[in-house]
Amino acid sequence: MPDLVLARAVHTEATTAVQSLFEGTKTGAPLNSAAAQEVIHCLMETVLSQHEALAGLIHMRQFEANLYAHVTNVCIFALMLGVMQDFDKTMLACLGMGALLHDVGQVHLPRNLVRKPGLYTAQEQRLMQAHPHLGAMMLSPDAPYT
Numbered sequence: 001m002p003d004l005v006l007a008r009a010v011h012t013e014a015t016t017a018v019q020s021l022f023e024g025t026k027t028g029a030p031l032n033s034a035a036a037q038e039v040i041h042c043l044m045e046t047v048l049s050q051h052e053a054l055a056g057l058i059h060m061r062q063f064e065a066n067l068y069a070h071v072t073n074v075c076i077f078a079l080m081l082g083v084m085q086d087f088d089k090t091m092l093a094c095l096g097m098g099a100l101l102h103d104v105g106q107v108h109l110p111r112n113l114v115r116k117p118g119l120y121t122a123q124e125q126r127l128m129q130a131h132p133h134l135g136a137m138m139l140s141p142d143a144p145y146t
Helices: 004-025 034-059 069-084 089-102 102-108 121-127 131-139
Strands: none
Touching: 004 069, 004 102, 004 121, 034 069, 034 089, 069 089, 069 102, 102 131, 121 131
C-alpha cells in the first residue's frame, strides 16, 4: 500500500528546496549543486520505493501556478519514466537533474508574466521562449556572474 503521508512530505520538502535553489540563483550566485543533487537523491529513492504514492499524490493535486511544484512534478515524472526504462541510478540522477532545472531560467522573468493566466502577447511569448536560454546561461560554468 502506498504511503501518501511520506510521499506528501517528500514532495513538500523537495518543492521547498527547489524554491530555495531557484531563488538563490536570482542574485547571480551559482546553483548550489550539492543541494540540487540531494533533492534528486531524495526524489529518486522515493520514486524507487514509493512510486505509486508519488504518482497518486501528483494526480490528486489540482493545477498549481507554482514554478517550484511544477519542476518537482516534472522531475518525479521523469524519474518514473527512467525507472520504467530500467535506467541505472547514474542515468536516473542525470535525467532527474535535467528535469529539475529545465525551467530555472524563469526566475529571471517578470513574476506576473510567469504567473499570467491566459494567452501571452507576442512580446510576452518571446520573453517566455527565452527562458531555456537564460537557464543555460545561468548554469554555464563560464557565466559572467559565477
